[in-house]
Amino acid sequence: MNLYVLLKMVPDTVEELEVAADGKSLDSEFLRFKLSEPDDHALEQALILKEKMGGKVTVVAFDAPEVDDVLFTALAKGADRAVKIPLNQASLGTVASAKVLTEFFAAAGALTSDSLLLPGSQAIDDLEGELAPLLAAALKLPYIGVVCGVTGDAGKVTVLKEFAGGLRGEFEVTLPAVLGIQSAEKPPRYVPVAKVRAVMKSAQIEEAALASPEQPIQLDIERMYKPEAAGRAQMIEGSTEEVADQLVEVLAKNSVI
Amino acid sequence: MDPVKLPVFGLPGLWLLWLLTLVAFGVFGRRAWQLIGLLRQGRYENRFDHPVRRVLHAVRHVLWQPRIFNERSIGLPHFLIFWGFVVYALCFNWSLVRGLFPFLPVPYPDEVNLTSFFLEVFSVLVLLSLGVAIVRRLFFAPKYLHLSLDANLILGLIGLLMCSMVFFFAFRMVHEGGAASAWLPFSSQLARAFADLSPETAGTLAQAMWWLHMIVVLFFLVYLPYSKHLHLLASPFNVFFSQAATRPVGDLGVLDAKDDLTSGASRWQELTWKQLLSGFSCAECGRCDRSCPATASGYPLQPQQIIQKIKDHMVHTALNGGNGEGAPKLIGDVITEAEIWACTTCMACMNCCAVWNEQVPLIVTLRRHLVSQGEVERTVQDMLANLQRYGNSFGKSDRMRAKWTQTSGLKIKDARKEAVEYLWFVGDYASFDPRCEDITRQTANVFARAGVDFGLLYEAERNAGNDVRRVGEEGLFEMLRDKNLQALGKAQFRKIVTTDPHTYHTLKNEYPWNGHRPEVWHYTEVLAQLLEAGRLPLQKKLSGRVTYHDPCYLGRYNGVYEAPRRVLRALGVELVEMPRCRDKSFCCGAGGGRIWMEDTEKIAERPAENRIREAAALAGVTTFVVACPKDIAMFRDAVKTAGQEGKIVVKDLAELVAEAMAEPRPEAPSPKPETNPKPESPK
Numbered sequence: 026m027n028l029y030v031l032l033k034m035v036p037d038t039v040e041e042l043e044v045a046a047d048g049k050s051l052d053s054e055f056l057r058f059k060l061s062e063p064d065d066h067a068l069e070q071a072l073i074l075k076e077k078m079g080g081k082v083t084v085v086a087f088d089a090p091e092v093d094d095v096l097f098t099a100l101a102k103g104a105d106r107a108v109k110i111p112l113n114q115a116s117l118g119t120v121a122s123a124k125v126l127t128e129f130f131a132a133a134g135a136l137t138s139d140s141l142l143l144p145g146s147q148a149i150d151d152l153e154g155e156l157a158p159l160l161a162a163a164l165k166l167p168y169i170g171v172v173c174g175v176t177g178d179a180g181k182v183t184v185l186k187e188f189a190g191g192l193r194g195e196f197e198v199t200l201p202a203v204l205g206i207q208s209a210e211k212p213p214r215y216v217p218v219a220k221v222r223a224v225m226k227s228a229q230i231e232e233a234a235l236a237s238p239e240q241p242i243q244l245d246i247e248r249m250y251k252p253e254a255a256g257r258a259q260m261i262e263g264s265t266e267e268v269a270d271q272l273v274e275v276l277a278k279n280s281v282i
Numbered sequence: 283m284d285p286v287k288l289p290v291f292g293l294p295g296l297w298l299l300w301l302l303t304l305v306a307f308g309v310f311g312r313r314a315w316q317l318i319g320l321l322r323q324g325r326y327e328n329r330f331d332h333p334v335r336r337v338l339h340a341v342r343h344v345l346w347q348p349r350i351f352n353e354r355s356i357g358l359p360h361f362l363i364f365w366g367f368v369v370y371a372l373c374f375n376w377s378l379v380r381g382l383f384p385f386l387p388v389p390y391p392d393e394v395n396l397t398s399f400f401l402e403v404f405s406v407l408v409l410l411s412l413g414v415a416i417v418r419r420l421f422f423a424p425k426y427l428h429l430s431l432d433a434n435l436i437l438g439l440i441g442l443l444m445c446s447m448v449f450f451f452a453f454r455m456v457h458e459g460g461a462a463s464a465w466l467p468f469s470s471q472l473a474r475a476f477a478d479l480s481p482e483t484a485g486t487l488a489q490a491m492w493w494l495h496m497i498v499v500l501f502f503l504v505y506l507p508y509s510k511h512l513h514l515l516a517s518p519f520n521v522f523f524s525q526a527a528t529r530p531v532g533d534l535g536v537l538d539a540k541d542d543l544t545s546g547a548s549r550w551q552e553l554t555w556k557q558l559l560s561g562f563s564c565a566e567c568g569r570c571d572r573s574c575p576a577t578a579s580g581y582p583l584q585p586q587q588i589i590q591k592i593k594d595h596m597v598h599t600a601l602n603g604g605n606g607e608g609a610p611k612l613i614g615d616v617i618t619e620a621e622i623w624a625c626t627t628c629m630a631c632m633n634c635c636a637v638w639n640e641q642v643p644l645i646v647t648l649r650r651h652l653v654s655q656g657e658v659e660r661t662v663q664d665m666l667a668n669l670q671r672y673g674n675s676f677g678k679s680d681r682m683r684a685k686w687t688q689t690s691g692l693k694i695k696d697a698r699k700e701a702v703e704y705l706w707f708v709g710d711y712a713s714f715d716p717r718c719e720d721i722t723r724q725t726a727n728v729f730a731r732a733g734v735d736f737g738l739l740y741e742a743e744r745n746a747g748n749d750v751r752r753v754g755e756e757g758l759f760e761m762l763r764d765k766n767l768q769a770l771g772k773a774q775f776r777k778i779v780t781t782d783p784h785t786y787h788t789l790k791n792e793y794p795w796n797g798h799r800p801e802v803w804h805y806t807e808v809l810a811q812l813l814e815a816g817r818l819p820l821q822k823k824l825s826g827r828v829t830y831h832d833p834c835y836l837g838r839y840n841g842v843y844e845a846p847r848r849v850l851r852a853l854g855v856e857l858v859e860m861p862r863c864r865d866k867s868f869c870c871g872a873g874g875g876r877i878w879m880e881d882t883e884k885i886a887e888r889p890a891e892n893r894i895r896e897a898a899a900l901a902g903v904t905t906f907v908v909a910c911p912k913d914i915a916m917f918r919d920a921v922k923t924a925g926q927e928g929k930i931v932v933k934d935l936a937e938l939v940a941e942a943m944a945e946p947r948p949e950a951p952s953p954k955p956e957t958n959p960k961p962e963s964p965k
Contacts, residue, residue, distance in 0.1 A: 039672065040679045055681075059671070102656075214656040215663040218670065219544045219757030 026080035026177055026200075027137050028071040031126065031144040031156070032099065034058040034089035034114060038149070042251075049246045060095045063145030069209035070175055071143050072103045078177040080139070081105045085129065085233075087114035087122065093230060094221075101216045101224040108231045118243040119151050123159035125235050130164055136201050141182065146170050146205035157205035167198050170205030284390075285492040286381045299381050299496070306500035313507040314515075317562060320600055324555035328538035329523040339527035344518045349636040353569065355418065359411035363440070366408040367514065369400050370443065374499050381496075392451070395465040402451060402466050405444040412441050426568040432509050439502055446495040448472060453488035457481050513565040517637040520563035523556055524638035530791035531839050532629055532642050534751060544756040546650025548613055550596040557644050561593025563637040570631035570641060575869040576624040580886035583624035585631040585641040591616050592644075613648060619657065620883060622648045627752045627874030629838040633865055642874075649754030658753075665878045666755055669762065673744035675878065676714040680741045683713050687738070690723040692730050695737030697773040702737035704729075704808070705775035705800075707789060709782035710745050711911035717918060718911040725781065725805060725936040731819055731943060732812045736779065742769035748784035748835070751792070753875035763793055777801040779808050783835035783910045784873065790840065804836055806909045806935055810845035813852050820942045823854030827902040828938075830857060831893065831917070832867035833910040846909050846935055853942045858900050860893075868893050870916040877912055890920035898926050906932045 036042060036051060037059040043052035071082045083106040084099040086092050092114075096107040110125060117125070130136050142161075147154035154170055161168030173193075174185035184196045184204060198204070261271045276282045286295040330336075343349065347364065351357035373391040380390050391397040415437060423429060451469035455461070456479050462470035476484065506512060525533050536543055536554060547553045570585035571577050577584050595616045598604040610616050625645045632642055652658065658666065668677040687694050697705045706729070712722040729736050744762045751759035778800050780786040790802040803811075812818045830850060836842045843864045850857050862868045871877075871889035881888070894917060897906045906921075908914060917932040 037671075039677060040681070212660060212663075215653070215658050215666060216656060217545075217653050217755055217757050218761050220654065222757060 026074055026078045027140040028074060028080060028082045029130075029140065029142045030064070030068045030071045030082060030084045030099070030104070031142065032064045032068070032084050032086040032092075032095060033061045033145065033148055033151075033156075034086070034092050034095065035061045035149050044249050044251065049249050051249070058090045058092070061145050061148040063147060063206055063208070065145075065213045066209040067143040067145050067206035068099055068102065068104070069211060069213040070172075070206050071141075072214070073210060074141070074175060074177050075103065083108060085110065085126070087112055087117065087125075089114045096230050097225050097228065098216060098221050100228050101221040102214060106231065107228070108233050110233050110235050112235065112237050117237070119155045120159060120242040121238045123156055123163060124238050124242065126156075126160055127163040128235055129233055130160075136164070138200060139180065140201035141175075142166070142201070142203040143206050144203070146172065146207040154205055157203050161203035164201075164203070167202045168205070169196055169198060169202075171207045172204045173206075173208045174210045175204060175206075284384065285489045286384055288489060290489075290493060296381075296384065299378075302497065302500050303378065303382060306503050309504045310507060313504075316601060317507060317512075320596055321555040321558050323551050323600070324553050324558045325543070325551075326538070326540045327536045327554040327556055329525075329556050331537060332528040336522050336527045339524065340518060340522040343521045343638065347636065349634065352634055352636075356415075359414045362404075362407045362411045364514075366404040366411075366444075369404050370447075370499075373397055373401055374496075378496070392454075395463075398451065399465045401447055402468055405447045406468050408440065409444045409448075412437060412444070426572060430510075432511075435505075436509065436511050439498055439505075442498050443495060443502075446491045446498065450488050450491035450495065452476060453479075453484045453491060456484035457488050510564075510566050512562050513637060516559060516562035517565070520559055521638050523559070525640055525643070526632075526638060530787075532627070532632060532640075533791070534643050534646055535792075543647070544650060545654035546647045546652075546754060548611070548651045550592060550599070550612055552651075553592070553644070553647060557640070557647065558592070558596060560589050560639040560641075560644065561596065564589045564593070564639060565637060566590065567636065569634045569636065570639075573630035573634050573866075575626055575628060575630065575871060575889040575892075578868075578886075578892065579871070579889050581620070581624035581883060582618060583621045585625075585645075588617060588621065588641060588645060589639055613651060617648065619652060622652065623659070623879060624876075625874055626834075626869045626871055626876045626889070628834040628869035630834075630866075630869065633838050646752055646754055646874075649752075650756060651754075653754040659879060661880055662753060662875060662878050665875075666750065666753070666758060669745055669750055670758055673762065673765065674710045674714060675745060675749075676710060678714055680744075683708075683743055684738055684740045686713060686719045686722050687726070690726050692726055694726060695735075696740055697737035697775050698739060698742060698769070700737065701774035702735050703775065704734055704736040704777050704779045704803075705770070705773055706736045706738055707743060707746065707778055707780045707785055708738060709780060709785040709911065711915065712781040713743075715911065715915060718914055721911070721914065721934045721936055722781065724940040725934075728809070728818075728936055728939050728943060732817045734808070734812070737773075737775065739769050739773060742772075744769070746782075746785040746788040748788040748792075749873070749875040749877070751788070752873070753878075767793060767795075775800070777803060779803045779805055781805055781911055783833040783840075784912070787835040787839045804840075804842060804845070804909070806836070806846040806849060807842060809935070809939060810848045813849055818852075818939070818943070820852065820939075822942055824938060824942050825854060826904060827856045827858050827900070828905040828907050828933075829860050829897050829900055829903045830863075830907045830909075830935075831860070831870070831897070831913060832864055833908070833913060834867065834869050834873055836909060837867055838865050846907075849935060849939065850907060853938055855905070855938070858903050860896050860900065862896065868896065870910075870913050870920075872912040872916045877915070888920065888923070890916040891924040893917070894920045894924045894926050894930065898924075898930050904930055905938075906930050907935055907938065908932060909935045 035058065037057040040055050040057050043055060045052040068084065075082050082104040084096060084104045085108045086096060087110050092109065096109060100107050110129065112125060114122065144157045144160065146157065157170055158168050169184050169186055171187050172184050173187050176183045181197055181199045184198055186194045186196060187207060188194060261268050286299055288295050290298050347361055350360045376391045380386055380388055392401060419427065419429060448469050451466050452472035453476065455469060455473040456476050460473060460477055462473065506515065550558065564586065566586065568586055574583065574585050595610065595612060599609055622645060625642065627642050629642060632640060665675045668675055672678060673680050674683065695702050708722060712718045744765045746766060747759040747762040750762060778789055780789060780802065783804060786802060786804045809818065828850065830846060832843060847857060869889055870893060894906065897903060906917060908917060914932060914934055921927055921930060921932055
């Protein structure tokens with residue numbers, strides 16, 4: 026099986042996010058990037074498929090801070106190839122990213138009859154999960170999103186998809202295909218630091234020379250702001266009657282009754 | 283009378299002795315060579331450093347055996363059996379050489395008054411000790427004692443040896459005319475009972491006793507390396523080569539290793555030769571099991587079993603042909619993962635091991651293998667990922683590390699920007715845990731009011747790596763260590779003070795300071811020093827009865843027992859010791875990364891609950907004093923789960939000092955147990 030995992034770096038929300046002076050972007054001073062969690066699961070799912078079915082896992086990422094560490098970690102976990110597209114992910118946006126990735130996969134030899142593309146189902150800056158369907162549409166490949174388990178077979182895979190309300194559906198998909206991974210069947214594995222360090226010394230990250238789309242394909246951001254504080258809660262204490270009286274008073278004061 | 287000159291069953295005695303000796307030494311030598319061959323298959327490590335210190339250590343612990351006496355009932359008997367054995371072994375060899383080479387111009391040892399006296403005295407002492415051992419085994423056998431055939435056989439053989447010696451003396455006395463000798467007080471008495479025997483019969487019996495003695499010794503020699511009594515040959519070497527002779531307690535480093543040891547061991551051949559020697563040295567006394575908090579709580583770990591299982595596995599696979607298809611795997615089959623993860627690295631086992639085995643580093647070696655395979659439980663994995671990314675186990679931004687200072691009412695120096703006397707290495711729990719933050723602020727205020735010139739590394743501080751290293755993630759430990767050393771290298775300070783004993787141990791003993799190690803102190807030591815210098819402005823005497831819990835990494839690992847006690851006494855409280863105190867302290871269960879793990883097994887009682895019950899049983903004690911942030915977390919939780927709320931309160935030593943330094947601090951009331959937040963699950 027020829028497995029491609031698309032890795033994306035997203036802002037780490039453990040760090041405090043600040044809106045930059047222009048009011049339209051994040052302040053980059055305190056911004057740190059980390060691997061998008063569904064992508065980490067996509068990698069785990071790919072590694073599980075490789076262990077069961079054999080084949081090769083290639084991880085692909087755009088350039089972003091700390092992305093090299095993430096690519097080396099993927100190699101240490103068991104990926105065979107790491108490819109970096111030297112375009113700044115933050116300035117691309119989802120639509121342009123899909124376009125560049127389409128070019129990457131359209132290149133001769135990239136897609137084979139047993140190829141499976143595994144992007145994360147969504148990311149904190151792509152909550153609609155647009156990347157995977159855009160890519161699938163452009164490559165004219167079948168697509169299923171919100172996937173939480175994949176089992177392989179010759180030329181096809183059986184896919185478990187989650188629906189709202191706790192429903193699950195099972196699909197059979199012929200390869201090549203694109204699957205937006207929500208979660209792997211097992212939590213992502215741990216790889217010790219020593220192993221990552223050893224890989225850093227021995228392995229190489231390949232670079233894929235691809236051109237940036239001439240026109241930026243981005244939505245215009247008019248304003249970026251932190252959620253505004255909602256009304257404050259007020260605790261009413263006392264006996265049942267006192268509470269009732271105070272409640273009536275509060276409701277009357279706020280013109281509810 | 284020379285027993286060798288007489289024929290035995292028609293064979294010339296000399297020939298028979300030569301035959302028996304060659305066979306016995308041949309079998310013994312072959313087995314010894316096999317066992318040494320096994321050790322040589324282990325990985326290399328240098329245990330030949332500081333030979334003088336090693337010799338002194340070995341002399342003390344082999345000849346004097348202070349650790350044997352940590353269990354009274356068997357201490358003196360073992361000591362006597364040991365020395366009896368030494369005297370007998372020397373005399374046996376003397377006797378054997380004299381017998382094999384009759385032309386030597388020396389008498390037999392039993393023909394010399396002084397040695398015969400020693401032989402006699404020791405045979406009686408050993409027989410008495412055996413009596414104790416037999417009565418203990420038959421009527422008062424402690425639950426833990428293995429009543430194995432092996433042990434009983436050996437005791438029987440020892441008894442036979444002693445009896446044959448005493449009866450030999452008695453029969454010879456009768457043979458030689460029955461004159462009592464002051465050198466042989468006991469057999470002189472015994473000889474009177476056989477006074478009726480004819481000299482010839484007595485002579486034959488004496489000769490028979492001599493041969494019986496020699497044959498039993500030679501049988502012993504053959505049997506020894508096949509039994510647990512191998513310990514009496516292996517343990518002196520084990521003590522000589524023990525790490526404690528030259529290095530800090532529980533050191534996880536390996537000197538001059540030729541292999542990469544960061545991924546641990548999955549096969550016995552991947553353990554070092556010294557780790558393999560442990561199994562041959564173990565006498566199966568069970569001291570380690572009895573001291574182990576994991577064993578006591580019903581976790582599947584028994585430190586002695588780890589040592590024994592490795593030995594049995596090694597002998598079985600390498601010598602007894604158990605290496606074929608389906609041979610058990612060291613990790614998974616022989617030793618389960620649950621056993622490996624149950625260890626709190628509290629050092630109780632190693633602290634009482636009479637042959638100085640090193641259970642904790644061995645367990646960490648096995649953990650390293652599991653980590654290298656990514657076989658780490660989910661919660662631990664999350665912690666390791668957090669530490670890798672943020673430098674703390676709480677998964678918080680490193681910029682939040684010194685957030686507690688904002689509400690401390692102090693302006694605390696940044697040691698990266700200005701010179702300080704003490705660099706305060708605060709540690710994760712004291713910095714981030716909401717249960718500890720207030721104590722950390724109080725500690726800062728105590729330091730400030732005592733005029734201590736101190737500063738922090740602020741966001742440059744990383745977890746020191748103690749738990750990470752003991753979980754078996756050596757690479758991450760090195761990463762954290764290097765980042766800390768880099769930050770410390772840029773800071774200006776003369777000494778380091780830490781809140782956390784785990785951090786204290788690691789900074790003091792596990793960081794390579796390239797010969798420029800600064801003084802590292804625990805805050806309780808600094809408080810004791812301030813007290814002695816008259817710099818602690820104590821305003822009032824506290825009252826009440828308190829008990830103090832010795833943290834493992836402060837006590838057993840670093841021998842700091844007095845400093846916190848001196849401070850407590852100066853505060854005016856009455857210190858009542860728990861039965862398990864100082865180096866017998868009972869671990870809270872948090873060390874070695876255990877604080878990050880969830881209990882999946884059914885256990886009898888968590889160690890911290892057991893400890894709280896111990897403290898609560900002390901008359902009038904209402905305060906449980908600790909000197910470790912993890913203890914605050916563990917014991918405040920345990921007070922609730924053990925149903926001791928309202929009866930006993932867990933307090934940090936710094937809180938009591940702050941209280942005694944008066945000046946009311948309304949913004950930081952001392953925490954009451956009922957207002958403690960729920961213990962944070964390690965998610």
